[in-house]
Amino acid sequence: MRLPHLLSLLLISSVIFISCKNSSEPVLIDAADLIPKPVSVTSNGESFQLTDSTSIYILGESQEALQAGQYLAEKLRPATGFKLTVSNATETSKPGNIYLQISADSASGNEGYELHVTKDRVKLSANKPAGLFYGIQTIRQLLPASIESSSVQQSAWKIAGADISDHPLYPLRGSMLDVARHFFSVTDVKRYIDLLAYYKMNLLHLHLSDDQGWRIEIKSWPNLTAHGGSTQVGGGKAGFYTQEEYKDLVKYAADRFITIVPEIDMPGHTNAALASYPELNCNDTATKLYTGTEVGFSTLCTKKEITYKFIDDVFGELASLTPGPYLHIGGDESHATKKEDYIPFMSRVQDIVKKHGKIPIGWDEIALTSLQPGTIAQFWADSANSKEAVRQGAKIMMSPANKTYMDMQYDSTTRLGLHWAAYIEVDSAYIWNPAKLVNGINYENIAGIEAPLWSETVTNMDDIEYMVFPRFPGYAEIAWSPEKGRSWDEYKIRLGKHGSRMKAMGIDFYKSAKVPWIE
Ligand code: NGO
Helix, strand or coil: CHHHHHHHHHHHHHHHHEEEEEEEECCCCCCCCCCCCCCCCEEEEEEEEEECCCEEEEECCCCCHHHHHHHHHHHHHHCCCCCCCCEEECCCCCCCEECCCCCCCCHHHHCCEEEEEECCCEEEEEECHHHHHHHHHHHHHHHHHHHCCCCCCCCCEEEEEEEEEEEECCEEEEEEEECCCCCCCCCHHHHHHHHHHHHCEEEEEEEEECCCCCCCCCCCCCCHHHHHCCCCCCCCCCCEEEEHHHHHHHHHHCCCCCCEEEEEEEEECCCCHHCCHHHHCCCCCCCCCCCCCCCCCCCCCCHHHHHHHHHHHHHHHHHHHHHEEEEEEEEECCCCCCCHHHHHHHHHHHHHHHHHHCCCEEEEEHCCCCCCCCCCCCCCHHHHHHHHHCCCHHHHEEEEEEHHCEEEECCCCCCCCCCCCCCCCHHHHCCCCCCCCCCCCCHHHHEEEEEEECCCCCCHHHHHHHEEEECCHHHHHHHHCCCCCCCHHHHHHHHHHHHHHHCCCCCCCCCCCCCCCCC
């Protein structure tokens, strides 16, 4: 072929390509592309179009369904610019609308939902309000990625027609945020909560105290925050949450069906408290504030009665601020506490938590002590400890460091993070099964899955997002979706398509070369 011919052919084909790309015909989001993947999806080939005359109707008299409807409208209004009024209705005959309903359906349990999308209507029903909330997250993901934009976008706003039936695999699904090594503002934590909610997570564990800082106001021990909350890793001014701010966070999370689990780590990881009150030290001398990143050097004085008064006061105040059932008692890396002191100490701490009507959760070392019925052990490093917890009848929260620690670097070039447990690339974070990881810890022994973000190297929201995404959608899928048929090769395609969605949400994520990103 002569060169001019070849050039004109190339020119014509690129024009065709560009015009296809610019075509106003929207690409429908395949319901099979959702993350986490639903239990069952049957496409029907139709599509529903959201327009300026679409309304959200609540079937039945449910205040909670009305709230869910308002939440959905708030999520869809900014990008569409549509009014999306929310009101009650008695039947679904009017086409072009979205219907939400709470209806007794034990098959979907406490968190499941049924979603039916046809060209005439979207109908979402659930047994419980949480199910409606998760169904709404699915609706968001079925719309074009630009639905997550905070300003009006031009799009046909079509939803692919499908019948979706969905419920989670594990009851507890969440993340831990370390606000002690570096402090994060209420605004940042609220954004974190919104991101958890988007992936159908229901638990936020806040690591509220450590050697470097105490982050929750305790009215009976005010110096904990006045002095102990004043700094962070690397020095400089940090901060703490007042009780009003904490309550506001608890409410913000609860409105999104997320339970906050507050952690006060002990007897180690306590330098901020030891620096604030001399009487908590065996030698009655306050330590200096600490801004480094070593672990395992501090301990509460387990032999003094004042220590237990302190713990009782702290957990008493925390229990009254926390409607959720759990208080986390830490218990990890207490290398400065003798084993013979650690065992009775952790046992007494469990009693204190129980006295305040809460369920204790502790890092896997707590299995060294005798576990109270109901206590949950959090597997992070030691499988022998975790097996011992199972032997005692405890359930396990699965947070294996070499799979779920989001402070681990992706590879040796990651600008933030640690790598003591592993480098965790996006594929490695996804390729594991909580119920098959440790011999003897089976599905029925597992309370849930939690991905922790420790913050020694993480200083702001941008850093948080970079370490959390894109690993987090994978943890959400492991926690929510059926294990059968799971494969990285299939998932990475979905994750690649999901990139534009994270971008529209303003998430600064790590563009792993393992994923075929579609911009
Ligand atoms: C460990 C340690 C934390 C560190 C983290 C860093 C646990 C349970 N205790 O995990 O204090 O911040 O590793 O990856």
